[in-house]
Amino acid sequence: MRILTVVSDAHPDLLEGASRALWGAYWQNNQDIEDASVLASSLVEGTGADAATVEAWIAAAGKQETKDALKAATAEAVERGAYGAPTMFITPDTKDGDVAPEMFFGSDRFELIASMFNLPWHGPRGPPKSKL
DSSP, rough: HHHHHHHHHHOOHHHHHHHHHHHHIIIOOOOOSHHHHHHHHHHHHHHOOOOHHHHHHHHHEEEEHHHHHHHHHHHHHHHTOOOOEEEEOOOOOOOOSSOOOEEEGGGGGHHHHHHHHHHHOOTTTSSSOOOO
């Protein structure tokens, strides 16, 4: 979570790729993402970042400011009602003004969220890659 905190702060556009890469390494490939080489290679592959950037992320993940940022984000989530992971707070984009965010808990809710927003749901791996 600390490495994802760093990526989110430094390169939010790469957060999804980093998350998917680490999820896949752990859950699909049964790799130890605490192993520095697995962590680094997964992040390079998943984000397209160069090795030096990934090493800087890994170093930043051990800094107290990163630990404090993750603790603060966790405390905020608990304050909002989160009690496990994944918990998502989604605020619908409406023209009616302020709408309270809805909380969703569990990876089995992604399909429901996609349906709420009339988006396609392709499962945890995302849309199939083109074979062209």
